[in-house]
Amino acid sequence: MSAPSFGLVKWLTRQLSDITEDGCIVRFELFHTIEGEHADRLELWRNSADDPRDPQELGQEIQDAADRDVQSRISGQPQRYAVYAFRAESEEHEGQMSFLVRPTLHQSRYGEDSEPPTEKGVIAHFMRQNENMHRLMIGSQQATVGQLTSDLERERAARQKSEDLHWAMFDKYQKLLDKEHERRIAEAKELMKARRLDEMLGVATALLPIVITKLVGAVNPQPATPTAAAPLAPGQPASLVPPARAVGYPVDPKDAAIRLFFANLSEVEISGVLGSLSGPNQLALAELHRAFSEEAPSAPDVAARQLTVRKFLKGLNEQELGGVFASLSESNRSQLLALYAQYREIEQAEQANKPEILRS
Secondary structure, eight states: OOOHHHHHHHHHHHHHHHOTTTTTTTEEEEEEEESSOOOOEEEEEEEEOOOOOHHHHHHHHHHHHHHHHHHTSSSSEEEEEEEEEETTTTTTTEEEEEEEEEOOOOOOOSSSSSOOSSSSHHHHHHHHHHHHHHHHHHHHHHHHHHHHHHHHHHHHHHHHHHHHHHHHHHHHHHHHHHHHHHHHHHHHHHHHHHHHHHHHHHHHHHHHHHHHHHHHHHHSOOOOOOOOOOOOTOOGGGSSSOOGTTSSSSOHHHHHHHHHHHHHHHHHHHHHHHHHSHHHHHHHHHHHHHHHHOOOHHHHHHHHHHHHHHHHTOOOHHHHHHHHHHHSHHHHHHHHHHHHHHHHHHHHHHHHHHHHHGGO
C-alpha cells in the first residue's frame, strides 16, 4: 500500500482541529467519483472530541481504502476519489478533498471494456451499449424535434402574416371594385343624360323651323303663288326635277341634291351599296329612298328628311363608308362626298355651339 499524500494529511489536520460552536468534525466519508455521472461511497470513519483521530493514521486508512478499490477495477485507468468532512449530524459537508490513485497494474491496450469476460460482463457491456445508444438517439431526436418545432413556429407565423396581408389586400381590392362600379354607373348615368339632352336639343333644333313656319303661316296666311319651274339639266328626266316647280315653298339645295343622287344610282350601284351596309342601315336607307321619291314640298317634311339623313350618316362606320364609296361610280362618288362634307360642316357647327359636357 502506498503512503497518503502530503496534501491529504494537511487537509485532515486542519479539519480535525476545526472546532466551532456546532462542534467538531464527527465523520469522514470516502467516495469513488465518476465524471458527469455519480459517486459511490466506499468507507466511513468516525471522530469524537474526546478521542480525536491522528491525521497521519486517518490519512493512511483512507489511502489504503482507495488502493484496495482501484485494484478491484480492471480498466487500468487512474481513478478519482473524494473525501468529505461532516460536522455533527448535518447532511451538508463542511469540506472536501479530491485525489487520484493510479493502478499499479496497467493493461497493454487502452479503451477496452471494463467488464470481465464473463457472461455477466457481456450482459453489462451490452446494457451499457444499449444505454449509450438510447441516450444518443434521444438526444438526436430532441435536437431534431426542437429544430422542427422552431421551424414550424416560424412557418406558422409567416403563413399567418401572409394570410393577414392577403385578406387586407383582398378587402382593399373589393373596395376598389365597388368604387369603380359606382364610378362607372355614375359615368353611364351622366352619359345617358347628356345623350338624352343632345337628342332633345337636336329634335328641338330640327322642329323649331317647322313650328315657326306653321305659326307664321297661321298668323299671316298668303295664297300660294306658283314659282317658276327650274330649268331641266341636260339628260335629267322631268320626274326627278325637285318639287320647287310644284308650288309653294322654297327648295332646300341639299334636298334636291339628295333626290338627284338617288335618281342617278344604277341597279348595280344600289346592290353594292346595300351589300356594304348592316341590316338597320339598309332599312334606314330604304326608308330614305322612299321618302325622297315622294313629292312632299312642305318645309316640315323637308326638315324631317334632313334630320333623318344626318342620323343615317352619323350611324355609318368607317367600313360601311368605304364599301359605299367603292360601290359608286366616279360622278356619284363626287356628289356623295360633297353631300357628306356639307352635313359634316353642319354637325361641327352644332358641336361647337354645345356645352363641353354634351360634345360627343
